[in-house]
Amino acid sequence: MTSAPTPAEQPVHSKRHHSTLPSNIVKENHTPVVLQEAERRAASVQLRIADAITTFAGSMRFVYVHIIIFGVWVVTGLFGLDKAPFELLTLIVSLEAIFLSTFVMIAQNRQASFAQAKADHDFVSQEKELMTNTELTKEIHRLTTELHGRLMPEGNK
DSSP, rough: OOOOOOOTOOOOOOOOGGSSSOHHHHOOOOHHHHHHHHHHHHHOHHHHHHHHHHHHHHHHHHHHHHHHHHHHHHHHTTTTTTSSHHHHHHHHHHHHHHHHHHHHHHHHHHHHHHHHHHHHHHHHHHHHHHHHHHHHHHHHHHHHHHHHHHHHOOOGO
């Protein structure tokens, strides 16, 4: 029989595991930029709704739902159940296209801002790494010169 884990044995959960971040963001290791963007999007109800709509509109389930809806509409309209089946259908499809194109533009803007934030983060990281490497190279040169001076006195050169 096993006993209940002591508080020291219990796993420690960070706030990130209790947030509204998508599960794939929580489970995987990501750069700080990805985590910041995911946290920003998770914090806004409007952005979560836009993400959900964009995700659904880009799925095969969306296609299947529309095939069924439009199929039923055309079949019932063809049998005279709807007085103006294709005028109203055209209006609804046009409005849907307007809204979906807006959500596509929102997704593109989000992706562009994310790409810029990631590029900025990468640039800063690379600049820090370059400065560190430059300092290390200078220090190696200084140490090499010092060792050379100690091992090779002026008269033996």
